[in-house]
Amino acid sequence: MNLIEVNTPALARDFIKVNVLINQNDPNYIRPLDKDINEVFDKEKNKTFRSGEAIRWILQDSQGQLIGRIAAFVNRKYKTKGDEGPVGGMGFFDCINNQAAADILLDAAKNWLAERGMTAMDGPINFGERDTWWGLLVKGFEPPLYRMNYNPAYYKDLLENYGFRPFLTRYVLDLMWAAGYRKNFMSDMRLWLKTLTTPPTILKPITCPNMPKTLPLLIIKPGPGMAD
Numbered sequence: 294m295n296l297i298e299v300n301t302p303a304l305a306r307d308f309i310k311v312n313v314l315i316n317q318n319d320p321n322y323i324r325p326l327d328k329d330i331n332e333v334f335d336k337e338k339n340k341t342f343r344s345g346e347a348i349r350w351i352l353q354d355s356q357g358q359l360i361g362r363i364a365a366f367v368n369r370k371y372k373t374k375g376d377e378g379p380v381g382g383m384g385f386f387d388c389i390n391n392q393a394a395a396d397i398l399l400d401a402a403k404n405w406l407a408e409r410g411m412t413a414m415d416g417p418i419n420f421g422e423r424d425t426w427w428g429l430l431v432k433g434f435e436p437p438l439y440r441m442n443y444n445p446a447y448y449k450d451l452l453e454n455y456g457f458r459p460f461l462t463r464y465v466l467d468l469m470w471a472a473g474y475r476k477n478f479m480s481d482m483r484l485w486l487k488t489l490t491t492p493p494t495i496l497k498p499i500t501c502p503n504m505p506k507t508l509p510l511l512i513i514k515p516g517p518g519m520a521d
Contacts, residue, residue: 294360294394296401299349305331307351308385311362315387315445321436322443329440330385333420334364341421344369346409349385350401352394361388361395365402366420367409381406383416384426387444388451395451416457417442 299308309327316322334349336342345368352361366382383402388395406414419426425440429448437443 294355294397295353295357296397297351297353299334299351304351305334305349307359308349308362311351311359311387312385314359315389316443319434319445321434323436325440329425333385333426339421341366341368341370345371345420347420348405350398352388352398354394360391361398362386363388363398363402364420365405365414366418367406367411368420378412379410380413380415381409381411382418382420383414384418384420386417386448386452388448390445390447390451392451392454396455399452399455416452 297304299305309330313324316324332338334347345366347364347366349364350362351359352363354360362385363383364385366384368382371380371382381402383399383406386398388398402416403414417427417429426442428442429452430437430442430444431446431449434443434446
C-alpha cells in the first residue's frame with residue numbers, strides 16, 4: 294500500500310474521490326459539496342489556520358487504486374474539558390474494510406501529531422467549527438444533513454480496533470415540521486429522552502423573530518460521559 298501526502302490539485306481531487314468510492318453503493322449517501330471540503334484546507338478561507346496547521350493523505354493499494362484517506366490537524370485553540378495534555382485531531386477518515394489499511398492512515402496522523410507535541414488524538418473531527426464534519430456515525434444510517442459526516446457502519450470497528458474510545462456523544466435530529474406539530478413533538482421528545490442512558494442536561498425550545506411560531510428548535514447540551 295502507498296501513502297501519499299496531498300500537495301497538488303490533482304491529489305486534492307483524489308482526496309475527495311475516496312469518499313465517493315467508499316460510499317457510492319450506499320443509497321443513503323449524499324456526496325458533500327467539493328467546495329465545502331476544499332475550503333477546510335484553504336488557508337485563505339479557513340481562519341483556523343491562524344492558530345494551527347493541517348495535512349492530508351490518500352492511500353492506494355498495490356494496483357494504484359484509491360482505498361483510503363485521512364487528515365490531521367493541530368489547533369492551538371482546540372480544548373475540551375477533561376484533556377490532560379495537548380490534543381490534536383484527525384478527520385475526513387475514509388477507508389475500505391481493511392484494518393491494515395486503516396492502521397496505515399491512523400499511524401500517519403498519530404505520528405504527525407506526536408512530532409508536533411500532541412499527546413492524544415481526537416477524531417473524527419473537523420479543522421474548524423464543531424458543528425460540521427464532526428463525529429463518527431454509529432446509529433441512524435439515514436441521508437445525512439448538510440455538512441454532517443456519513444460513513445459505513447464498519448468504521449466503528451476499524452477505529453475501536455486501533456484504540457479509539459467514545460468521548461462525546463452527539464444526537465442529530467432531522468424533523469419534518471407542520472402547523473400544529475409542536476405539541477406532539479415535545480411529547481415524543483420527552484419519551485425519547487427517557488430512553489437515553491445518559492440524558493442531555495438541557496432541553497429547550499427557542500424562537501427567532503423571523504421563525505414561524507410552529508417551528509421549535511431543540512438545543513441539546515451533552516451531559517457528563519456522553520461521547521463521540
